Amino acid sequence: MTNQYDYLIVGAGLFGATIAERAHRAGKSVLVIDKRNHIAGNVYTEEQVGINIHKYGAHIFHTDYEDVWKYVNKFAKFNNFINSPIVIFDGKVYNMPFNMNTFAQIWDDVVTPEDARKHIEAERQEISHAPKNLEEQAISLVGRTIYEKLIKGYTEKQWGRPCSELPTFIIKRLPVRFIYDNNYFDDKYQGIPIGGYTKMVQNMLSGIEVRLNTDFFERKDEYQAMAEHIIYTGPLDEYFDYKLGELEWRSLEFETEVLNEENHQGCAVVNYTGLDVDYTRVIEHKHFEFNTSPQTVITYEYPAAYQKGSEKYYTVNNEKNDALADAYRALATQEPNVIFGGRLAEYKYYDMDDVIKKAMDLTL
Secondary structure, eight states: OTTSEEEEEEOOSHHHHHHHHHHHHTTOOEEEEOSSSSSSGGGOEEEETTEEEETTSOOOEEESOHHHHHHHTTTOOBOOOOOOOEEEETTEEEESSBSHHHHHHHOTTOOSHHHHHHHHHHHHTTOOSOOOSHHHHHHHHHOHHHIIIIIHHHHHHHHTSOGGGSOGGGGSOOOBOSSSOOOSOOOSEEEOBTTOHHHHHHHHTTTSEEEOSOOGGGGHHHHHTTEEEEEEOSOHHHHTTTTTOOOOEEEEEEEEEEESSSOSSSSSEEEEOSTTSSOSEEEEGGGGTTOOOSSEEEEEEEEEEOOTTSOOOEEOOSHHHHHHHHHHHHHHTTSTTEEEOSHHHHTOOOOHHHHHHHHHHSOO
16 A cells, blocks of 8 residues: 555645645645545534535634745635624624724724824833733733724733733734724735635645545544555644644634524624623624625624634643644654644644745645
8 A cells, every 4th residue: 555645645734735735736636635524624614595605713814925826726716805804792793803993993092193193102001011921911911902902802802811911922013004094904915706715725736635534543543554645634743643732722612603694794794802701702704705695693702711623723822832833843754754733743833825825835
């Protein structure tokens, strides 16, 4: 069974699919395996009542990489969706990201950028020392009012800890725009693949052998002997059987409902920053693709502590985990013919375009 394939790719998410497509196009033999029953990793979309559902949370494609944008457009046509989420706090609606619309909603006397700057600058003075935690970091950047209305509750729900116990680097920079612009991203290119991400990844994997419901670790030695090169996109610590310890993650739980109404909340994503509700946001999927179905589908997103068997979403980057991840990365460099790539295998949060860019730039 030795070297039946040039490449064995463990994981059919964006990193694995990009490598697989490139290798296949170069004439290499490729096998892709995934322990899930579907391709596309966490960008997987499935249809319900004629609407494409983002099964693992909202994914909005945005990039400044022209080569990445041209690449993904080979496999899908993108619409012109612009991410303009809103925040609900204490029964009131605010625009995101922080911009002049937000400031005018918070302070009655704000009309001009100078009006907003005066409020923010005055409140920033509360922190006169180097910030010691996320709470102080946020106040030093945008002041207490914005922090308490739009940051504090969401962040504490997301991480399961008070902001005063979270490190500053989580929120080192906050986008603050002194213009009336609700576009969440600054990137030049933005949109959603028409027909969903699964269709896009399916096109990327066209002509490539894919085996689903296939766990690499059940027959690890056998699979490693099947190919000259291994592309591994699974959890970094799992590859080494957790021999140095387990890396920590935060997870998410979802509750999805089909509603017999045309339009439930008026936009794709609504963030709930108050601690009076357990969920952090509600996604109304039809708005991603301007769907005109008479029904709608909404998903409540709940942050959760990671437990064995749940999905790994967010790395917990503290001193302990960073050191442990570095130790595992050192082991990874010693693995012959194995390339570790992607969010799980690198223990790193990635935007979709950065995942694809890294896979595109990899020398095969």
